[in-house]
Amino acid sequence: MAQRGPYAKGLAKREEILQTALEHFAVKGYDRVSVREIARECGLSQAGLLHHFSSKEELFLEVLRRRDDRNGEPFVPEHVHSVDRLIGAVDRNADEPGLVRLFVTMSAESTSVESPAHAFFEERYAWLSEQIAEDVRQHQERNEISADLDADSVAALLIAAADGLQLQWLLRPDRIDMSGLLTSLWNMLRTVSAAESKPRDPRR
């Protein structure tokens, strides 16, 4: 049924479209890619492609969803080792510049309410922040990180660094070691004592 079922051909084509679309959206951004362009690359007409996805926006959202579920890993409560998972994901991303560019570009664009990806990224950040903060709290309970640090702040900094490093890496791939730098940061955060890191006057 999987190989010869009535939908086998359609599903295969659907996958090819999603992969091609990912590459194009990643390189040029949502607005600069036309459905025609993706279709041609897949050996289809524009109308032929839109048989599989009812609109450009739906195609785009499906691309995002497809690449978002690296959550897998069953039998482990989600937040356990979330920071390590974040670092691992960043590390793997170093082999997929297209995917990185897609998420960097789209998360930035998503800050506009008009973006088709607005809801998607809003939920994603809320989920990720909570996962990381919970992991930080567990480290605190085990005295592996200062209990006086604010877990939500640490989470925000880690996620910010991950995002910002990916941006820099896209511009200068050979000069930025994303996962190495993120690991350094995580190690530093764990060795810092809270008393030393109280905010001072932010202005010069």
Place this chain on the structure above:
Amino acid sequence: MAQRGPYAKGLAKREEILQTALEHFAVKGYDRVSVREIARECGLSQAGLLHHFSSKEELFLEVLRRRDDRNGEPFVPEHVHSVDRLIGAVDRNADEPGLVRLFVTMSAESTSVESPAHAFFEERYAWLSEQIAEDVRQHQERNEISADLDADSVAALLIAAADGLQLQWLLRPDRIDMSGLLTSLWNMLRTVSAAESKPRDPRR
């Protein structure tokens, strides 16, 4: 000559256009704003606007350039207190969500070689990294930060955090204190001893 010169009117209109364009690009992104839209807002026709700027792209680049020169501050060598200046800039940005959105969106888009802003942001990052790293080195010479830390890495992390925090702030303005968090990070980096922050195996 400045007020009544033959170009006074043209220059004033030019400024109005640049300001309006900034707001629109910031909210909707380069591709989702039409020249017509900006023109109407300025009480001009599309052709009327394009009398001042030969193309949409040129208008856009001029907007970026205009908002980039907060370098000013004469009589101080550029790199001195660069980190404090970075924090100060982030702090001021909290009053200008439009400007933040413009730079976040455009720096992300600029990672594509096809982006009109590619060269602009490439140069900007190279310049900023060098400024921050040099400031870090000066702190190291004064023993205010561990000499064993790599100045370029610290610079990369600070810039990454600044960029990433701005992204998160756009999505959840009330939950992210950009300059406060960045200040915390800077303080932590200065109190960390290098021996404790040696990289370990990045994978779990």
Place this chain on the structure above:
DNA sequence: GTCTATATTTTGATAGAC
């Protein structure tokens, strides 16, 4: 400096044949 008018291109989406 600003307008109207227009040329040219491109896009997303639909209808209907095969």
Place this chain on the structure above:
DNA sequence: GTCTATCAAAATATAGAC
């Protein structure tokens, strides 16, 4: 499932009048 044909709606840029 895929194609051809077509529509309608944008957009940028230019020409030329005032």
